[in-house]
Amino acid sequence: MSAQANIVAFDGAATPVSHTLVPINSSVLPDGTRESTWRESLTTVPEEAQVRIVMRSKRLSSGINQVSCDVSVPVMEAIAGANAAGYTAAPKVAYVNRVVVTSYFSGRATIAERRLVRQLAVNVAGSVSTSVSPVTTGPAPELIDQNIIAS
Numbered sequence: 001m002s003a004q005a006n007i008v009a010f011d012g013a014a015t016p017v018s019h020t021l022v023p024i025n026s027s028v029l030p031d032g033t034r035e036s037t038w039r040e041s042l043t044t045v046p047e048e049a050q051v052r053i054v055m056r057s058k059r060l061s062s063g064i065n066q067v068s069c070d071v072s073v074p075v076m077e078a079i080a081g082a083n084a085a086g087y088t089a090a091p092k093v094a095y096v097n098r099v100v101v102t103s104y105f106s107g108r109a110t111i112a113e114r115r116l117v118r119q120l121a122v123n124v125a126g127s128v129s130t131s132v133s134p135v136t137t138g139p140a141p142e143l144i145d146q147n148i149i150a151s
Helices: 111-125 139-146
Strands: 007-010 018-028 034-040 052-059 065-076 093-105
Touching: 052 139, 065 139, 093 111, 111 139
Parallel strands: none
Antiparallel strands: 007 018, 018 034, 034 052, 052 065, 065 093
């Protein structure tokens, strides 16, 4: 099994920013789903407002393996200043932007077949029209290609 380590990724801002997410938890849920969680660990941002990644793996009753990578980016509300008494409310999360990539594979699928469809989906999502080598290491490729979840 892959060791749960930090995930470093750049965002899609005009000037891309690197985000480092640290391992938070790895567990098996009551329904048998294996789940690993990462969260950014910024000292100046409340925990609930930090970027999160949750990866899940579950074998469905049909024998199909379902794996997913869930990326959430909370957006804080803007604070408009103090009220008449001088009190300024603490900021809250206004909403969360989220992308979930879920894959379904037969137990008979090979690593090469899973990698092929993953890379095709990544290339379509990124409008990549040239030949690129697929990334084969890291928590998401290992989850999708090999059904190995970090622990």
